[in-house]
Amino acid sequence: xxxxxxxxxxxxxxxxxxxxxxxxxxxxxxxxxxxxxxxxxxxxxxxxxxxxxxxxxxxxxxxxxxxxxxxxxxxxxxxxxxxxxxxxxxxxxxxxxxxxxxxxxxxxxxxxxxxxxxxxxxxxxxxxxxxxxxxxxxxxxxxxxxxxxxxxxxxxxxxxxxxxxxxxxxxxxxxxxxxxxxxxxxxxxxxxxxxxxxxxxxxxxxxxxxxxxxxxxxxxxxxxxxxxxxxxxxxxxxxxxxxxxxxxxxxxxxxxxxxxxxxxxxxxxxxxxxxxxxxxxxxxxxxxxxxxxxxxxxxxxxxxxxxxxxxxxxxxxxxxxxxxxxxxxxxxxxxxxxxxxxxxxxxxxxxxxxxxxxxxxxxxxxxxxxxxxxxxxxxxxxxxxxxxxxxxxxxxxxxxxxxxxxxxxxxxxxxxxxxxxxxxxxxxxxxxxxxxxxxxxxxxxxxxxxxxxxxxxxxxxxxxxxxxxxxxxxxxxxxxxxxxxxxxxxxxxxxxxxxxxxxxxxxxxxxxxxxxxxxxxxxxxxxxxxxxxxxxxxxxxxxxxxxxxxxxxxxxxxxxxxxxxxxxxxxxxxxxxxxxxxxxxxxxxxxxxxxxxxxxxxxxxxxxxxxxxxxxxxxxxxxxxxxxxxxxxxxxxxxxxxxxxxxxxxxxxxxxxxxxxxxxxxxxxxxxxxxxxxxx
Amino acid sequence: xxxxxxxxxxxxxxxxxxxxxxxxxxxxxxxxxxxxxxxxxxxxxxxxxxxxxxxxxxxxxxxxxxxxxxxxxxxxxxxxxxxxxxxxxxxxxxxxxxxxxxxxxxxxxxxxxxxxxxxxxxxxxxxxxxxxxxxxxxxxxxxxxxxxxxxxxxxxxxxxx
Numbered sequence: 001x002x003x004x005x006x007x008x009x010x011x012x013x014x015x016x017x018x019x020x021x022x023x024x025x026x027x028x029x030x031x032x033x034x035x036x037x038x039x040x041x042x043x044x045x046x047x048x049x050x051x052x053x054x055x056x057x058x059x060x061x062x063x064x065x066x067x068x069x070x071x072x073x074x075x076x077x078x079x080x081x082x083x084x085x086x087x088x089x090x091x092x093x094x095x096x097x098x099x100x101x102x103x104x105x106x107x108x109x110x111x112x113x114x115x116x117x118x119x120x121x122x123x124x125x126x127x128x129x130x131x132x133x134x135x136x137x138x139x140x141x142x143x144x145x146x147x148x149x150x151x152x153x154x155x156x157x158x159x160x161x162x163x164x165x166x167x168x169x170x171x172x173x174x175x176x177x178x179x180x181x182x183x184x185x186x187x188x189x190x191x192x193x194x195x196x197x198x199x200x201x202x203x204x205x206x207x208x209x210x211x212x213x214x215x216x217x218x219x220x221x222x223x224x225x226x227x228x229x230x231x232x233x234x235x236x237x238x239x240x241x242x243x244x245x246x247x248x249x250x251x252x253x254x255x256x257x258x259x260x261x262x263x264x265x266x267x268x269x270x271x272x273x274x275x276x277x278x279x280x281x282x283x284x285x286x287x288x289x290x291x292x293x294x295x296x297x298x299x300x301x302x303x304x305x306x307x308x309x310x311x312x313x314x315x316x317x318x319x320x321x322x323x324x325x326x327x328x329x330x331x332x333x334x335x336x337x338x339x340x341x342x343x344x345x346x347x348x349x350x351x352x353x354x355x356x357x358x359x360x361x362x363x364x365x366x367x368x369x370x371x372x373x374x375x376x377x378x379x380x381x382x383x384x385x386x387x388x389x390x391x392x393x394x395x396x397x398x399x400x401x402x403x404x405x406x407x408x409x410x411x412x413x414x415x416x417x418x419x420x421x422x423x424x425x426x427x428x429x430x431x432x433x434x435x436x437x438x439x440x441x442x443x444x445x446x447x448x449x450x451x452x453x454x455x456x457x458x459x460x461x462x463x464x465x466x467x468x469x470x471x472x473x474x475x476x477x478x479x480x481x482x483x484x485x486x487x488x489x490x491x492x493x494x495x496x497x498x499x500x501x502x503x504x505x506x507x508x509x510x511x512x513x514x515x516x517x518x519x520x521x522x523x524x525x526x527x528x529x530x531x532x533x534x535x536x537x538x539x540x541x542x543x544x545x546x547x548x549x550x551x552x553x554x555x556x557x558x559x560x561x562x563x564x565x566x567x568x569x570x571x572x573x574x575x576x577x578x579x580x581x582x583x584x585x586x587x588x589x590x591x592x593x594x595x596x597x598x599x600x601x602x603x604x605x606x607x608x609x610x611x612x613x614x615x616x617x618x619x620x621x622x623x624x625x626x627x628x629x630x631x632x633x634x635x636x637x638x639x640x641x642x643x644x645x646x647x648x649x650x651x652x653x654x655x656x657x658x659x660x661x662x663x664x665x666x667x668x669x670x671x672x673x674x675x676x677x678x679x680x
Numbered sequence: 681x682x683x684x685x686x687x688x689x690x691x692x693x694x695x696x697x698x699x700x701x702x703x704x705x706x707x708x709x710x711x712x713x714x715x716x717x718x719x720x721x722x723x724x725x726x727x728x729x730x731x732x733x734x735x736x737x738x739x740x741x742x743x744x745x746x747x748x749x750x751x752x753x754x755x756x757x758x759x760x761x762x763x764x765x766x767x768x769x770x771x772x773x774x775x776x777x778x779x780x781x782x783x784x785x786x787x788x789x790x791x792x793x794x795x796x797x798x799x800x801x802x803x804x805x806x807x808x809x810x811x812x813x814x815x816x817x818x819x820x821x822x823x824x825x826x827x828x829x830x831x832x833x834x835x836x837x838x839x840x841x
Contacts, residue, residue, distance in 0.1 A: 309742075645774070647734065647737070659744055661739055
């Protein structure tokens with residue numbers, strides 16, 4: 001992708017995210033503070049400018065019409081603002097822009113028309129003006145919003161005695177450059193610093209898009225007074241983008257101007273003294289705003305390469321410091337130096353890892369929007385509380401959990417939270433509460449979705465499970481947790497009516513699949529009438545996991561620590577051999593099947609007696625099995641690498657998900673408990 | 681444009697050049713353009729459930745690649761690896777693989793007229809040969825890399841039994 005386009009997409013998405021945040025916050029407060037108005041104005045302005053630059057005209061027009069509203073609100077501070085209608089307009093527009101941006105991202109053309117949205121925005125603005133009585137007052141000098149002269153006064157106190165040059169310039173843009181009025185506006189901005197006073201024709205370039213045609217036809221005329229010389233002015237204007245023709249004339253005085261307005265001192269103060277229009281397009285590079293400047297966007301591929309290199313460095317370091325040729329030598333300073341090296345390289349590893357870590361806040365904030373939209377549609381009152389949104393996870397992981405989270409929140413809202421009347425009847429607060437909480441727990445992130453709704457209906461779930469033949473043991477033996485986890489089975493839904501949001505029965509199993517795909521797990525718990533809690537446990541990163549390395553013959557295998565429940569050396573009495581040759585182990589009264597690694601992978605080893613080796617109990621959603629290996633080597637952080645494609649193509653090697661490099665440069669195969677189950 | 685020219689020259693300098701290696705008494709040739717490097721034999725990690733000729737995977741400076749014993753691929757008897765044993769790392773399309781050979785001799789140049797079609801004999805070894813090159817009195821069997829990588833189901837099934 002073109003770097004310019006990439007930057008545009010990245011920036012616009014960031015701006016939109018911020019826009020949603022501000023808007024939703026204002027809606028909560030029921031009013032737009034002046035700071036928020038300024039922020040939204042600025043964001044819309046940036047989007048307008050940059051999308052006009054990228055020739056995404058529909059977006060630019062839409063952004064423009066929203067900017068108009070906020071321009072009006074900023075200038076006139078109207079008292080009656082329909083806050084929720086306005087937020088709807090903004091959010092709809094943000095959705096539209098997002099849609100278009102994602103089209104661009106996919107390499108398509110952003111071709112949807114925003115005319116409907118722009119229209120409703122304009123209608124809203126007119127209504128806003130009418131309701132605040134501004135249209136009637138328009139002619140009073142205090143409210144010059146519509147037919148005012150557009151000009152920028154650089155200094156408040158004009159020094160009359162100063163010698164000033166007066167110029168008249170006509171700028172003609174190249175054909176097909178589009179959005180001439182916006183380009184003209186950038187010229188006005190860039191001139192702001194050098195001129196004393198400036199006037200232009202057509203005058204209302206920002207308010208009226210039709211001026212673009214006028215500029216196309218007649219050129220953009222500006223009159224201004226400045227201390228600069230003719231050359232300086234000419235050079236400055238020469239830099240205008242898409243410039244076709246430039247004429248600059250020096251005039252003897254203001255009197256010579258065909259178009260020099262009578263002094264309107266009053267207006268001057270109203271317009272720009274307190275809130276100067278920021279020259280967005282020009283100043284953005286130098287000034288930046290908020291935290292954006294300290295951020296850079298990096299291609300994830302580059303980080304992957306960096307990560308690989310660090311992995312190699314760690315291995316290379318181990319090769320040097322643990323070199324067999326050093327064995328038995330007294331090397332005091334060598335060991336001191338190698339310790340230092342180890343410290344630095346492990347810090348480097350942490351550093352590179354942390355680059356890939358992204359806070360969950362972005363994903364969490366998105367939920368705000370869902371809760372807002374849904375509660376409006378379902379006539380429920382819901383408050384979303386976010387806790388621990390600063391918790392960081394690997395970028396890959398975030399991409400995988402965004403959808404599941406959305407599903408779960410929707411489900412809580414749709415199935416969990418009751419309508420206000422029912423809540424009152426049950427003696428609850430009319431406003432339902434959904435808490436989305438994230439916290440670190442070792443190498444995992446735990447995300448809880450807690451709602452105070454009606455909870456899961458145990459009997460209904462059981463009934464559905466019976467109908468779908470999901471029950472695999474006698475019903476009396478099923479624990480509540482086991483019953484609740486049926487909701488993750490494919491095609492399962494107890495909701496009689498399918499709503500727009502949920503009830504189709506797809507969703508929960510997709511949630512399960514997505515979470516499992518990143519090596520996470522889901523637990524459900526619920527209390528009838530009090531609410532339910534869904535817990536997701538997600539590994540921090542996919543690239544590096546904690547693994548236990550075991551030895552079988554000459555081969556080593558690594559088992560992800562998360563799936564290990566315990567390991568021990570068995571005693572003879574606990575081993576059960578059944579008539580058809582399968583072996584089982586009794587642990588605390590429970591019986592589990594055993595998988596002999598050396599047997600299934602055909603490895604020659606001397607340890608074939610259970611009491612000589614070790615059994616590692618590995619847990620998955622479905623069942624627990626014991627893996628028999630020769631001995632434990634130890635626990636370490638491993639970098640997961642895929643099995644070479646060639647090998648994957650010729651054989652399906654059940655039970656192996658990837659490989660990893662050990663400290664000594666040897667390769668260890670990563671075992672996958674689920675795959676091993678198929679071996680039983 | 682410049683890139684095309686570079687490609688052209690690169691192609692040109694490698695054309696007609698073959699890396700020769702020995703398996704038993706025969707000498708084989710491999711087009712130099714697919715060869716990325718030659719390394720000495722190193723520790724191989726065995727993979728379960730793969731055909732016998734796939735000896736396993738090796739760690740090539742952090743990259744994990746599979747290695748194939750060319751001897752076993754040709755259904756010859758296995759020979760213990762020694763200090764002459766080499767792994768020729770070949771990159772084809774997106775795929776990297778190492779060929780384990782008895783020894784590597786040299787890079788030779790052969791004109792098009794030195795290369796002739798292979799005789800029509802059906803044998804396991806023959807199917808991996810593209811054509812035959814003649815340098816003086818010597819015969820070089822030119823390997824067909826694509827065929828080497830095809831998982832022929834027949835062999836695979838036999839090994840499973």
